[in-house]
């Protein structure tokens with residue numbers, strides 16, 4: 001399970017993690033954030049998340065307006 005936050009439809013809740021950063025409600029694949037317990041991940045999944053985070057680094061859509069969210073990543 002992971003917590004998803006979608007900037008498109010406003011979804012904020014838990015859903016099954018399928019290894020992709022896609023909104024469980026609207027299927028949007030941008031402006032979506034997911035928080036996954038690191039202890040729940042396999043090493044391969046953790047690597048995938050890290051790669052995804054690196055890929056999204058610098059994306060303005062990723063830097064959303066939730067206070068402190070952008071600052072905590074770092």
Ligand SMILES: [Zn+2]
Pocket residue numbers: 006007008009010011023024025026027028
């Ligand atoms: Zn959505």
